Amino acid sequence: MKIRHSLTGNEAMAEAMRQINPDVVAAYPITPQTEIVQLFSNSVADGKVNTEFVTVESEHSAMSATIGASAAGARAMTATSANGLAYMWEVVYIAASMRLPIVMPVVNRALSGPINIHCDHSDTMGARDSGWIQIYSENSQEAYDNLIQAMRVAEHSEIQLPVMVCMDGFIISHGMEVIEMEDDDTVRKFIGEHKANYSLLDVKNPITMGPLDLQDFYFEHKKQQAEAMKNSAAVIRDVAKEWEKLTGRSYDMIEEYRMEDAEIAIVAIGSATGTAKVVIDGLREKGVKAGLVKIRVFRPFPKEEIAKALANTKAVAIMDRAESFADFGGPLFRDIRASLYDHDVRPKMVSYVYGLGGRDVMPEDIASVYADLERLVKGEQLPMLNHLGVRE
Amino acid sequence: MAEILEIRWHGRGGQGAKTAALLMGESAAEAGKYVQAFPEYGPERMGAPVTAYNRISNNPIRLHCSVQNPKYVVVLDPTFLGAVDFTNGILDGGAILINTSETPADWKQKLSLDGKNIRIYTVDASKISKEEVGGNFPNTPMLGALIKVTNVLPVEEALNAIRSKLTIKFRNKPELIDRNLKAIQRSFEEVLS
Numbered sequence: 001m002k003i004r005h006s007l008t009g010n011e012a013m014a015e016a017m018r019q020i021n022p023d024v025v026a027a028y029p030i031t032p033q034t035e036i037v038q039l040f041s042n043s044v045a046d047g048k049v050n051t052e053f054v055t056v057e058s059e060h061s062a063m064s065a066t067i068g069a070s071a072a073g074a075r076a077m078t079a080t081s082a083n084g085l086a087y088m089w090e091v092v093y094i095a096a097s098m099r100l101p102i103v104m105p106v107v108n109r110a111l112s113g114p115i116n117i118h119c120d121h122s123d124t125m126g127a128r129d130s131g132w133i134q135i136y137s138e139n140s141q142e143a144y145d146n147l148i149q150a151m152r153v154a155e156h157s158e159i160q161l162p163v164m165v166c167m168d169g170f171i172i173s174h175g176m177e178v179i180e181m182e183d184d185d186t187v188r189k190f191i192g193e194h195k196a197n198y199s200l201l202d203v204k205n206p207i208t209m210g211p212l213d214l215q216d217f218y219f220e221h222k223k224q225q226a227e228a229m230k231n232s233a234a235v236i237r238d239v240a241k242e243w244e245k246l247t248g249r250s251y252d253m254i255e256e257y258r259m260e261d262a263e264i265a266i267v268a269i270g271s272a273t274g275t276a277k278v279v280i281d282g283l284r285e286k287g288v289k290a291g292l293v294k295i296r297v298f299r300p301f302p303k304e305e306i307a308k309a310l311a312n313t314k315a316v317a318i319m320d321r322a323e324s325f326a327d328f329g330g331p332l333f334r335d336i337r338a339s340l341y342d343h344d345v346r347p348k349m350v351s352y353v354y355g356l357g358g359r360d361v362m363p364e365d366i367a368s369v370y371a372d373l374e375r376l377v378k379g380e381q382l383p384m385l386n387h388l389g390v391r392e
Numbered sequence: 393m394a395e396i397l398e399i400r401w402h403g404r405g406g407q408g409a410k411t412a413a414l415l416m417g418e419s420a421a422e423a424g425k426y427v428q429a430f431p432e433y434g435p436e437r438m439g440a441p442v443t444a445y446n447r448i449s450n451n452p453i454r455l456h457c458s459v460q461n462p463k464y465v466v467v468l469d470p471t472f473l474g475a476v477d478f479t480n481g482i483l484d485g486g487a488i489l490i491n492t493s494e495t496p497a498d499w500k501q502k503l504s505l506d507g508k509n510i511r512i513y514t515v516d517a518s519k520i521s522k523e524e525v526g527g528n529f530p531n532t533p534m535l536g537a538l539i540k541v542t543n544v545l546p547v548e549e550a551l552n553a554i555r556s557k558l559t560i561k562f563r564n565k566p567e568l569i570d571r572n573l574k575a576i577q578r579s580f581e582e583v584l585s
Contacts, residue, residue, distance in 0.1 A: 006421035006429075118433070139456070171456050175430035176414055178421050178452075274454035362457050 001183045002247075009137075009172035012144040012179055013079070013105045013165075014039035018049055019187040020103075020151055023074035023194075026054035026065035030084035031117045032169040033107040037079055063088035063095060070100040071209050073199030075155070077102065081169060082109035082123040089127075095162045096131025097225060098210050101154035101194075102162040104132075105147060108270070108321075109169040110357045118358020119169040121269065125322040125331050131225055133163040133232055134299040136269045141179040143167040145249055146296075148182075151191040152239045159232045160197060161225075168271040170358060182247060190246060233300050253302035255294040256309050258284060262291025264373035265310060265347075267336060268319040269295045272354070272361045279366045290370050295332065303339040310340065315348040315376040317369045319388070321355045329353070329385050348376050354388035365389050397544060398459045399446040402476055403468035406438045408531030412466070413444035415535055415557055420448045422553035423545045428453050441476050448544060466538055467491060468517070468530045473502060484508045489537050489583070491517040491530045496584055513541055515583040517575075524575040525568065532558075536576030537583040551576070 007015065013036045017025070025044075027037040044053040052069075056062045062078045069076035080088065085106060095102050110116040111123045124134060135150055137143040143165065150163040167173055182190075198207050213221060233253060240251040257277050259265060266276055273294040283290040293309045295302070310316055318337075320330020328334060329351030340346045352369055355361045365388055376382050399416065403409030410431040417429030428447040445459040463486040467478050470492045478488060488510060490499055496512040503512070515537045517530035525532070532554075539550050555573060562568040 004421070006418050006427060139454075168456075170433055171430075174433065175428055175456070176417050177428055178426050271456035274456045277454050360457050362460065363455070 001186070003181045003183060004178060005181055006176050006178050007140055008035070008174055008176045009140040009143050009167045010035035010107070010174065011039060012140040013147055013167065014043070015181060016144050016147040016187075017077060018043040019184050020075070020077070020148065020191060021049045021188065022051050022077045024052045024054065024066065024069035024076040025078060026056050026062045026069065026076070027078045028056055028059050028062045028080070028084060030059070030081045032109055032173045033079050033081040033084065033105070035173070036105055036107070059084040059088040060091060063091040066102050067091060067095050067098065067100055070095070070102050070196075071098065071199075072201045073196035075151075075194040077104060079105040079107070081107045082111050085123045085127060086111055092127060092130050092132065094210065097221070099160040099225070099228065100162055101160055103147065103150045103154050104162065104164050105143070106164045106166045107169045107173045108166050116357040117169070119171050119271075119321070120356045120358070121166070121321040122323070122356070124164055124166050125320075125324070127164065128299055128331060131161065131229065132299065133161055133229070133236070133297070135163060135165050135236075135297050136295060137165065137167045137172065138271060138273050138294065139172055140175075140177045141249070142296075143172065144179055144181065145243065145247070145251065148187055148191060149236075149239045149243050149251070153232060153236050155194055156235045157197055159228050159235050161228050161232060166270070171271045180247070180249070186246065190243070229300050233297070233302070236297055251296060252305075253297045254305050254309060255296060257292040257294065259291035259293060259309050261289055262312075263289040263314045264370060264377060265291040265293060265313045265316045266319055266366065266369060267293045267295065267306070267310075267316060267332065269298065269332065270321060272319065272321070272366070275361060275363055276366050279363050279370065282363075283367070283370055288370065288374065298332070301335050301339070303335075306336055307339050307343055310336075310347055311343065311345065313347040315350075315373040317350050317352050317373055319352045319354050319369070321353075323353045323356060327385070350376065350382055350384055350386060352386045352388045359389065361388075396447050396449040396453060396455070397464075397542070398462045399448070399464045399466065399538070399542075400459055400462040401444040401446075401466045401468065402478060403442055403444070403531070404438075404472070405440050405442050407468045408529060409442050409444045409468055411561075412468070412531035412535045413446050415532070415554055416446050416538065417448075418557050419539070419550040419553040420446075420545055423549045425450060425544075426452050432458060441472055462486065464489065464538065464542060466534050468534055479503050479505060479510065482508065482510060484510075487511040487513060487541055489513045489515070489534060489541060491515065491534055493519065511585060513537060513583050513585050515579045517579055520575050520578045520582065524578060525571045532572045533575045533579035536579040540580050540583055547580075
């Protein structure tokens with residue numbers, strides 16, 4: 001049964017967590033994630049979940065306690081943002097290398113400094129090589145749907161990898177929208193019981209987890225981790241299909257919007273893609289063949305899907321909500337350029353870093369990128385690297 | 393309703409602009425609309441100017457940016473006239489609702505309308521709130537005035553939605569539920585055009 005609600009992104013995440021009913025949540029508050037943990041702790045206090053809720057003294061401890069619980073076989077979750085993610089950095093990698101199916105909402109916020117509490121993707125983009133699956137959300141509905149699907153992906157017996165479910169800070173986390181929730185039974189049946197492959201508490205089958213792993217086996221374990229990440233794409237798609245059957249809401253690695261005959265396209269992640277769709281509809285009415293590729297899953301990287309989607313375009317702008325100080329655009333730009341390297345026909349491709357520290361992205365900003373792409377198609381020169389709407 | 397109806401709220405931190413925007417959004421959602429309600433977060437604290445927004449539509453809303461051209465502007469505190477440009481970007485044919493003891497004619501002199509056809513509505517929401525709720529909480533009466541002026545929601549449904557939200561908000565002070573609803577009712581009747 002569907003339930004129509006008006007919820008902020010944080011409320012949607014907290015409701016999904018209540019429905020998931022994890023065994024253990026260990027978390028530390030940080031803006032703009034705080035409400036998720038606060039609202040979930042209400043569910044704990046009200047007896048709506050059976051969760052052991054651990055109030056820790058830092059994010060490093062939050063992730064460490066979550067790892068301990070997950071290693072013991074529990075379904076364990078935490079949530080964070082920006083500097084909180086940075087503070088748990090060391091153990092973020094350990095969660096992935098121990099193959100623990102932890103699911104963590106991350107409310108995207110600029111990673112200081114200067115200190116800033118607003119949205120960009122510098123926090124999770126920095127964690128792109130940590131071995132976590134990364135799923136990004138355009139709006140509250142997707143945050144809710146992604147979090148529930150992430151449980152199935154993480155806990156799949158062949159995958160056993162942690163998942164970050166990302167959502168734009170304030171823009172989505174503190175903005176109220178109408179979403180469809182499924183009822184508790186439907187969600188609980190969908191995610192099922194968590195049966196850990198291994199458990200530290202299984203005294204009849206004692207194991208060691210996280211021991212020293214030197215020259216003889218470390219490399220093999222890393223290869224296995226890479227294999228699991230590779231294999232997760234098929235599981236992400238299967239879980240999405242199952243969720244669609246149940247809810248009617250479809251998901252894939254990427255979402256193509258009006259790409260069927262698009263000559264110019266933007267590739268982007270997160271809330272700005274909604275605004276871009278509105279801009280595209282306007283351009284299409286004027287006969288401009290504009291399209292959008294939205295990245296839902298950034299790790300594993302959907303290289304084939306993106307190459308296929310962009311195959312017939314003439315010019316593409318890759319929009320990164322993170323500056324990686326490489327003098328070579330943002331991380332999405334570089335990954336997409338690399339994805340197209342082996343293709344004989346490649347569109348022209350330019351990078352736009354945008355929206356850092358919560359800088360608002362207006363329809364006019366996105367329209368200006370499409371206007372740039374039209375000029376590029378006509379043969380005009382454009383710099384490869386651009387910062388959208390920055391005052392010089 | 394054509395396309396998306398956009399509303400901007402001006403208040404001071406602590407006056408409930410964000411809460412009013414949320415209540416407006418929830419009421420519209422309850423009436424079957426698609427909505428957004430979001431504040432503009434900055435370093436503001438108690439007493440500083442704050443802004444909040446609504447979008448209301450019959451179709452799903454995909455825009456995720458601030459509202460530039462609202463049809464309606466609601467001013468919870470008129471005393472920062474001059475410091476904040478209430479009419480900035482307001483659509484021709486739109487309206488501005490002001491919490492004041494003065495009349496729309498008084499405010500026609502004060503606002504720079506740039507020749508736009510903007511309707512001005514006034515209601516003494518602070519007075520209503522002090523008399524009915526027992527303090528200066530102009531957000532709920534202004535919400536009442538907005539519902540009346542916009543006329544996009546069935547009044548009974550809106551009031552029921554507000555009641556259910558206030559019931560959660562004031563679960564420890566249930567006496568404030570009816571008092572706020574009374575304040576909303578009064579601003580329905582007392583709003584001047």
